[in-house]
Amino acid sequence: MTGSRGSQADAPPLLRARDLTKRFTTRGGGGPLGRKSVFTAVDSVSFEVFPHETLALVGESGSGKSTTARLVAKLMEATDGTIEFAGRDVTHARGTDLARFRNDVQVVFQDPFSSLNPRHTVERILTAPLVYQGLPIPGGRRAFAGELMERVGLNPDHLHRYPAQFSGGQAQRIGIARALAVGPKLVICDEAVSALDVSVQAQVMDLLLRLQRESGFSYLFIAHDLAVVRRISHRIAVMKQGVIVESGPCAEVFERPRDPYTRTLLAAIPRIDPEWDRRRREGAAEHASITASPEELP
Amino acid sequence: MTESPAHRAGPDESADLLEVEGLTVTFPTTRGPVDVVRDNTFTLRNNETLGIVGESGSGKSMTALAVMGLLPRGARTSGSIRFRGTELLGRPDAELRRLRGNAMSMVFQDPLSSLNPYYTVGLQIAEVYRCHRGGSRRAARRMAIDALGRVGIPDPAERVDRYPHQFSGGQRQRIMIAMALICEPALLIADEPTTALDVTVQSQILELLAELKRQTGTGMLFITHDLAVIATIAQRVLVMRDGEQLEYADTERVFSAPRHPYTRMLLESIPRIDDELAAPGVVSPTARPARPTDPAPAQEEVR
Structure with a gap:
């Protein structure tokens, strides 16, 4: 499956992080007079994301x-290391350069409700990325936002609703639509499906896959759930205590994990008896013609 | 049904x-x-x-x-x-x-919000025991140490006097389980x-x-x-x-x-x-074509 990408050999990376490091200074006990200590949250992390590719962290x-996701999205300044995007060093980008970077890199967060302004209509939320950057809205606000709604499987007639009027899955679709507003080259999903019910999660993942097929952007997909990651990523990097302990093509990490920690993680995932599964699938094949699907999208 | x-x-x-x-x-x-x-x-x-x-x-x-x-x-x-x-x-x-x-007893999802941050874990476990079974503080404390040991908290005799924030998330859930099981429900x-x-x-x-x-x-x-x-x-x-x-x-x-x-x-x-590995881009069998959805369900205030 990584073989079919072909992008890694010929295309230069879209994003290159080199020796990214983030240290936080904390005070232990003792209040303001207590001794300071330094905590290294991200320790010399290097990775690349290629065009049209999904890298899972x-x-x-x-x-x-x-923290790595935040550094790469430039929502936080790295203590050390460099970030290159499309061949340009953006580690210390400011002003116009930073605005251009924000046009290319968007983030979808875990909790859709806390990342959408509850007092803004969906139309305002979806056009905000362009408005903040002083860009013209192609086709006008209404048409532009309506089109985004349709792309993520929502009803464009609901443009004047507020986030609270949507379910969790629908709100996450709005978060995804907002990320797409500027036509990004890289979408960073920070636990974007973790808070969703399993049936909704499957649908949102299908949406993420479809959007990537349609638009060809890359994902940096941050998740704690290896099973989720397996469906969506081309390559995987496993992190532990600020360090990448293993990285490689998705199938390889799952089938031949090299690092003991990766093996521990894989072994800890609760599993359904494969025999039960086999019988269910056989049964499902028989039922297939009569199986009805639930009606509404999340 | x-x-x-x-x-x-x-x-x-x-x-x-x-x-x-x-x-x-x-x-x-x-x-x-x-x-x-x-x-x-x-x-x-x-x-x-x-x-x-x-x-x-x-x-x-x-x-x-x-x-x-x-x-x-x-x-x-x-x-x-x-x-x-x-x-x-x-x-x-x-x-x-x-x-x-x-x-009968219950263990909840979030151990940190179920434990009182102001009291040591030992006191909280012992309280459950004394409330139902009575006995001396000293006996209840021994029970609490014993319970912490059974749920796999290392060095229970020393850690019984610590506060909830001094434990990891997994250990806090173990403490909740110890508390839930202290009276052998x-x-x-x-x-x-x-x-x-x-x-x-x-x-x-x-x-x-x-x-x-x-x-x-x-x-x-x-x-x-x-x-x-x-x-x-x-x-x-x-x-x-x-x-x-x-x-x-x-x-x-x-x-x-x-x-x-x-x-x-x-x-x-x-x-x-x-x-079998489903490659990215392969749409799962549960996927349905995207289409405009029905209105969001009305938000009922039940809490």
Whole structure:
């Protein structure tokens, strides 16, 4: 499956992170007079994301995966290391350069409700990325936002609703639509499907895959769930305590994990008896013609 | 209710620890009363784990809270909940309080919000014991140390005097389990006990629960949205959606031959690591063509 990409050999990387490091200064006990200590959340992390590719960054809590995402999205300044985007060094980008970078790189967050302004209509939310950058809205606000709604499988008639009037899955679709507003080259999904119910999660993942097929952008997909990652990524990097312990093509990491930690992670995933599964699939094949699908999208 | 009532009565009536019959939980809302659980019927035998599985809003947690008598104010219940043959619905709160933490106890999803940050964990565990069994502080403290040891907290004699924030998330959940099991309850209700935990910690907690159940014979009601977790821990499974029971049978039957389309859809939706690799870009069988959706469901204020 990575063989079919072919992009890694010929195309230059879209994003290149080199020796990214983030240190936080914390105070232990003792209040303001307490001793300072330095915590390295991300420790010399290097990786590349190629065009049209999905790289998953997987790890448990405290592994530094979300901090890495924030550094790459330039929502946080790295202590050390460099970030190159489309061949340009953006590590210290400011002003116009940063605005251009934000046009190319968008983020979808875990909790759709806290990342959407509750007092803004969907139309305003979806056009905000262009408005903030002073860009013209092609075709007018209404048509532009309506088209985005359709792309993510929502009803364009609901443009004047507020986030609270949508379900969690629908709100996440709005978050995805907003990321697409500027026509990004890289979409960073920070646990974008983790908070969703399993049936909704499957649909949102299908949406993410379809959008990538249609528009050809890359994903940096941050997740704690290896099973989710397996369906969506071409390559995987496993993080632990701020360090990438293993990275490689998706199939290889799952079938021949090299690092003991990756093996521990894989072994910890609860599994359904394969025999039960086999019988269910056989049964499902018989039922296939009469199986009805639930009616509404999330 | 698509299941035949055949499984509802256990083969051995005397072995039933918990019998729930026609349980309905209703909340008054601005748009009139809403049933969050409708006509739910199931039994839990001694030494058995029954998994209640469903997505958010399915009524699985409300079912658990109804059994514990911990439903939010304003909720109305009807039907019957019999615990060791005694009806619980309609019993005075004081009586239920004597049962809770004693003969039946509960472990919640978020251990940090269930523990009091101002007291040491030892004090909190000992309090449960003294409240139901009395005895000296010193004896209760010994019990607490013992309980912490049993749930795998290293160096329990020293750590008994620490505060909740000094433990990791997994250890806090172990502490909650120690507290829930201190009076050796006949029934343990675990409501998404591993949902907030990392996957490696989750597997340890699941093992711990299974091991403790083997040792004590406690019946367990395990509530989760995660079908794979249910598959590893429960002997029987009850699937809920929108307050309704859709399927109720042996775990093997539900997973190998699900009868309800919703159960089938849920099983298809689980992201897997052991099936044939679906390459990115291959749309799963559950995918449907994108199309404009119906209006969002109205937000009911039930909390």
